[in-house]
Amino acid sequence: MHRRIATVAVIAGAGALVLLAPAAAYAATPQVTDQQDDAYEDSPGLPNPLFSDPALDITAIEWAKSGRDNFTVTMTIKGTPKTGVNYYPSAEVGDAHEVYWILNVGSTAFYNVFALDPATGKQTGQVSTTYGSAVQVSGNTVSATFSAKRNRLPATLRDNPVLGPFGGLTCVAPENCNGGRTYDIARSPADTRFSLA
Numbered sequence: 001m002h003r004r005i006a007t008v009a010v011i012a013g014a015g016a017l018v019l020l021a022p023a024a025a026y027a028a029t030p031q032v033t034d035q036q037d038d039a040y041e042d043s044p045g046l047p048n049p050l051f052s053d054p055a056l057d058i059t060a061i062e063w064a065k066s067g068r069d070n071f072t073v074t075m076t077i078k079g080t081p082k083t084g085v086n087y088y089p090s091a092e093v094g095d096a097h098e099v100y101w102i103l104n105v106g107s108t109a110f111y112n113v114f115a116l117d118p119a120t121g122k123q124t125g126q127v128s129t130t131y132g133s134a135v136q137v138s139g140n141t142v143s144a145t146f147s148a149k150r151n152r153l154p155a156t157l158r159d160n161p162v163l164g165p166f167g168g169l170t171c172v173a174p175e176n177c178n179g180g181r182t183y184d185i186a187r188s189p190a191d192t193r194f195s196l197a
Helices: 155-159
Strands: 008-011 016-019 029-031 058-064 072-076 085-092 097-102 108-116 123-134 136-137 143-147 164-174 181-187 190-195
Touching: 008 072, 016 136, 016 164, 058 085, 058 164, 108 143, 108 155, 123 155
Parallel strands: none
Antiparallel strands: 008 016, 029 058, 058 072, 072 143, 085 097, 085 164, 097 108, 108 123, 123 143, 136 143, 164 181
């Protein structure tokens, strides 16, 4: 679990102790965990092993530095990853953008940056697409590696390389989860952050 750290400052001359707003905790390797057996269509988030599909059931998502200039995104599920399922880790970038990584079995991984309406938090349009490595499947994980070099990042991430909070979802749909069937959703604590810099 990540904790928020309150910043304390003493104002010189005034002798007053001022408590500033909590600072976001930067994680070396942020991880989202999710309960098992809650991956079924129109799930209210309650475990139900009779209906839950293990190939869609998120147990963890992790973002980690990979060498000096790369980062890896990994989604772990309860069952074996399979084609026809969309594995989408996600992160916010400030208040105006969000990123979705597409880790579909048998494909080249990529991520899309979307602009958000600050008032509603809803997507208003796609800003950029960036490709990474081929999606790797190992046991019950799907993962891919992406460049964190400044000149390889889209402008949105060059200007603000701090990601978080984090989440992810799995769904079944021809191309994306808009209007498709979402089966599992996972979210990190609101103050979790990770820097690509």
